[in-house]
Amino acid sequence: MSQEYRAKVFKSGNSLALRLPKGLGLKEGTEMKVREERGRYIAMPVDEKPKKIDLAGIYGSAPGFKPFAREERQFEDRELDWEGKLLKGA
Structure with missing residues (x-):
């Protein structure tokens, strides 16, 4: 069974932010996609773009x-x- 965490929404400038617990294993600067689905919010890391090779x-x-x-x-x-x-x- 997965671990459950609690987090609070807070104001950051003119936006709202959600501080995610360190225990989730996310790295600082990770770009995330967030979508709302039937009153639930789903967040997932954005797929990294393939790196170009410099020839x-x-x-x-x-x-x-x-x-x-x-x-x-x-x-x-x-x-x-x-x-x-x-x-x-x-």
Whole structure:
């Protein structure tokens, strides 16, 4: 069974705030989504955006590599077996 906590709503500037107990394990600065559903409030962390990879540091590190020309990017048709279904030219 989950732990139950009590918290009070208080005024913070022109808004209302809810102080959440440390025991919930949230980290300071965590962005939360809050929605009201039939008189209950549901709060959950916002999914973090995938981090972008910076490839600037590796540019030029493969001097023998050259981009493919358009005609080199064409592939021959072949039969593929995905999940037991034979697909031609997929």
